[in-house]
Amino acid sequence: MHSRSTEIATEQAYFDTTAKHRDRKISELGGLVRAAANSGAAAHLHRHAEAARRAIGTADDAVAFGRVDHETGETLYLGRHLIRDDNAEVLVVNWQAPAVAGYFEASHQEPQGLRRRRTFDCTGNTIRDFTEVIFAEIAETVDRHLLADLERGRTGEMRDIVATIQAAQFALIRAPRDQMLVIEGGPGTGKTAVALHRVSWLLFTHAEMLNAADVLIVGPHPTFMRYIRTVLPGLGDAEVELRDIGRLAPTVARGRVEPAEVSRIKGEVRMAGLLSRAVEGRIGVPEPAERLLVDGRFVTVPGAEVAEALDHARAAELPYLGRRQLFRDRLGQIVADRTGGAAPAGGSALANLVERLWPQQTAPAFLRDLLGSRSRLRAAAGTDFTAEELTHLHRRSADRLSQELWSAADLALLDELDHLVNGAGRRYGHVVVDEAQDLSPMQLRAVGRRSANGSFTVVGDIAQSTGAWARDSWDEVTRHLPTPHPVTVTALRYGYRVPRPAYELAARLLPVAAPGVTAPEVVRDGPAEPRTHRVGLTERPGRVVAVALEHAAAGRFVGIVCPPRCRREVEAALAENGVEWHSADRGELGGSINLVSPQEAKGLEFDAVVVVEPAEIVASDERGHRLLYVAFTRTTGHLDVVCVGDPLPLTAPARPTRGDDDPPRGLTAREVRRIAEHIAGQIRGAAPEPHWDELLAEVTQLLRPE
Numbered sequence: 001m002h003s004r005s006t007e008i009a010t011e012q013a014y015f016d017t018t019a020k021h022r023d024r025k026i027s028e029l030g031g032l033v034r035a036a037a038n039s040g041a042a043a044h045l046h047r048h049a050e051a052a053r054r055a056i057g058t059a060d061d062a063v064a065f066g067r068v069d070h071e072t073g074e075t076l077y078l079g080r081h082l083i084r085d086d087n088a089e090v091l092v093v094n095w096q097a098p099a100v101a102g103y104f105e106a107s108h109q110e111p112q113g114l115r116r117r118r119t120f121d122c123t124g125n126t127i128r129d130f131t132e133v134i135f136a137e138i139a140e141t142v143d144r145h146l147l148a149d150l151e152r153g154r155t156g157e158m159r160d161i162v163a164t165i166q167a168a169q170f171a172l173i174r175a176p177r178d179q180m181l182v183i184e185g186g187p188g189t190g191k192t193a194v195a196l197h198r199v200s201w202l203l204f205t206h207a208e209m210l211n212a213a214d215v216l217i218v219g220p221h222p223t224f225m226r227y228i229r230t231v232l233p234g235l236g237d238a239e240v241e242l243r244d245i246g247r248l249a250p251t252v253a254r255g256r257v258e259p260a261e262v263s264r265i266k267g268e269v270r271m272a273g274l275l276s277r278a279v280e281g282r283i284g285v286p287e288p289a290e291r292l293l294v295d296g297r298f299v300t301v302p303g304a305e306v307a308e309a310l311d312h313a314r315a316a317e318l319p320y321l322g323r324r325q326l327f328r329d330r331l332g333q334i335v336a337d338r339t340g341g342a343a344p345a346g347g348s349a350l351a352n353l354v355e356r357l358w359p360q361q362t363a364p365a366f367l368r369d370l371l372g373s374r375s376r377l378r379a380a381a382g383t384d385f386t387a388e389e390l391t392h393l394h395r396r397s398a399d400r401l402s403q404e405l406w407s408a409a410d411l412a413l414l415d416e417l418d419h420l421v422n423g424a425g426r427r428y429g430h431v432v433v434d435e436a437q438d439l440s441p442m443q444l445r446a447v448g449r450r451s452a453n454g455s456f457t458v459v460g461d462i463a464q465s466t467g468a469w470a471r472d473s474w475d476e477v478t479r480h481l482p483t484p485h486p487v488t489v490t491a492l493r494y495g496y497r498v499p500r501p502a503y504e505l506a507a508r509l510l511p512v513a514a515p516g517v518t519a520p521e522v523v524r525d526g527p528a529e530p531r532t533h534r535v536g537l538t539e540r541p542g543r544v545v546a547v548a549l550e551h552a553a554a555g556r557f558v559g560i561v562c563p564p565r566c567r568r569e570v571e572a573a574l575a576e577n578g579v580e581w582h583s584a585d586r587g588e589l590g591g592s593i594n595l596v597s598p599q600e601a602k603g604l605e606f607d608a609v610v611v612v613e614p615a616e617i618v619a620s621d622e623r624g625h626r627l628l629y630v631a632f633t634r635t636t637g638h639l640d641v642v643c644v645g646d647p648l649p650l651t652a653p654a655r656p657t658r659g660d661d662d663p664p665r666g667l668t669a670r671e672v673r674r675i676a677e678h679i680a681g682q683i684r685g686a687a688p689e690p691h692w693d694e695l696l697a698e699v700t701q702l703l704r705p706e
């Protein structure tokens, strides 16, 4: 029998030969890319060469990550990319190929014709070691390679998991395309990783009908998109479109903070009806006779004829602006018939009449006018909204459109309006929506209308569902995504990210946070028990920074998960200590110390997590225990809780850090909190001076007794 070092040397020789073939191909393609870039008419060749170059990987990567030996004696190496020799013989099979599915699927119970599965541990293309499973052996061996992989330090970028995809994950990755596949599971079960690898697998398997630019991945916030953005390009699929949910809307200034009840109303599906009626309501009624000055003389068109042209255009199956054009053409013809000439081209009288009866619109201008006008809101609301709800929707517009600041809920309304006004935009052959459990019906409509065929991968976890649209079942989400295909909800059971001690702490929240949700089975032990630091109020920020620095000094990637109320003090302490840090709120993630809100921590992970004041996190959301569950489950290793109050609040939200919380007479504590949050939110959003009046008006509105 070969010794291990001889075995590694033999494998290394194979890797070296393969690398020579790959590197030559890379340089050939590089030459092609350069040549194509130089010749003017060769853009498509350039793209093709680029894509081919990406599909073969880079010279820094290992040529393969695994190998399977079949009972038949055939051996296949698998890698992220297909590699051939000069005679087109396959040296390494790409991981999506059916021939190597057994690598992911085979188990001791069902070896699927495999004798051996080997996984290589490499630095660049140098093999350091390998682990292997011999399927004929009786005892199940722990997948040491997976465990070693999970122990590795994290950075601000997610890595692919191709070498260690587990059988249950692989089943979802290769599930049929024509369905709405809901992947649920606890924190760190690999839902996001699986969804991304599924995209790569679908692109490979359906290459003839689906290319990377036909796939859209929607995530919760910009930081999350940055976190996942390198996974697919690393697998050779660089063109896939990634957008956070806010970026589906037309580009506007974001950052408006508004009370939860306003967001809640704006997220409801009945807003779609209101917007559609509001758009139709902008089409005017003609005068009994319309007089137009055309080429120096007046032409009178009877109102009935104009009304008929309006009705004709209104009934067309086109968006608002398409129908406007129809009306304009028809009116032009009517005028031309009267003057006996050709249709007046762009005559200003005609243009004015069209503009009066069917005004030009953009989604932002339209929404600003609508929300700023009680009468327009009332007219469009019909009987679907109460007077109180309309009062919530109404707001004073900024003086200029460019000064208007938009909330997250507004963005979905803008997208709906853009669709009504300009018609359908880009549609995709497959749409992935991650952290879908928090999206409002209006946000889900924005996602849904981007699907060309109802093929979706929906990812999320009910136990992590928070905010105005916290869900208790998947049906509440999927019913807003149109599909002719079946809906399949499948759970991932094993928790790969969070080590046992940290997860045991987090799981104590589950009975309060999400009764009925099954906890994942954790696959590994952690490096340390969670630590609780009970401190006095004034010590809190300093301790947070000290703990974060301790982890950073040990080379760990650190996340400080901090509720909004403690943010300023922690930022100040970081500054005082001269600590360089990154803010997830600004879409940054990286370096060593990162500051994130619990909401924005969703989907992210760190080697060490410092959770600041759990009771404040619980108090900051109606489903605050879920938010704390999210915070505790961001760690791949260390967890520290720094708090003045209860480190694990299991009952109603408490306010441990202030003694002066009694509400003034006439206001309930909830109202005071709501107002305080609103004012704080607006200030945080750095409302510029032109918005101060508006802010005051909104606060006055909130203070009015209900």
Ligand SMILES: Nc1ncnc2c1ncn2[C@@H]1O[C@H](COP(=O)(O)OP(=O)(O)OP(=O)(O)O)[C@@H](O)[C@H]1O
Residues within 6 Å of the ligand: 146, 149, 150, 159, 160, 161, 164, 165, 166, 169, 185, 186, 187, 188, 189, 190, 191, 192, 193, 194, 461, 464, 496, 497, 602, 603, 604, 605, 633
């Ligand atoms: N088969 C695997 N091999 C190696 N690492 C894995 C595997 N499955 C999951 N992981 C790792 O576990 C971590 C969690 O994965 P991921 O972020 O996809 O989980 P999630 O279920 O989406 O979590 P959350 O609900 O918190 O967003 C990641 O670091 C991922 O790389």
